[in-house]
Amino acid sequence: QSALTQPPSASGSPGQSVTISCTGTSSDVGGYNYVSWYQHHPGKAPKLMIYEVSKRPSGVPDRFSGSKSGNTASLTVSGLQAEDEADYYCSSYAGSYLYVFGTGTMVTVL
């Protein structure tokens, strides 16, 4: 299993939008609608932000949205706020009870 590819960093000013890509293969991202996104503030527990490509758990602001096209999934954070500054990881089911995470993207609010 190779890690899914994410850009190392992304940034935006407060109120702007930022989109993070997550590229895999037809064996993971492209093969299943089981892509999830996690927010991770260093030293804290990761938090589920998006599951099954585009669904939001209760309590997650609707500023967070997800999509997928082919082997690439995306997370968009609209109306950036200071508390959105964190590391973001995508994850995909890869068949046979296996999972894979992305390389991670550090989001900076300028």
Added chain:
Amino acid sequence: EVQLVESGGGLVQPGGSLRLSCAASGFTFSGHWMHWVRQAPGKGLVWVSHINTGGSITSYAGSVKGRFTISRDNAENTLFLQMNSLRADDTAVYYCARSSFYQMDVWGQGTTVTVSS
């Protein structure tokens, strides 16, 4: 409150063994598959292992297969990760996470494992 608390981390020499525990509370532990995920210093999250509700189905990342064993005690609401033949590149914070279908919806705070002589 739904909670996962990892323990058992520490300093171990290369080639040594360590057993991590994850105590679950606030939900029906026996009704959920569970995961272990790790993060090496300065690196990203890496999926390690997965176990079904009864413990009969397990899966592992290639980097740990044959060295790590995931198990659970539903009577004690506890998840385990037995780590043998430890290497320096196993140094990481180890998180347990609750599985909800195909996503990890509850995470612990992690326990640190350092493999060094």
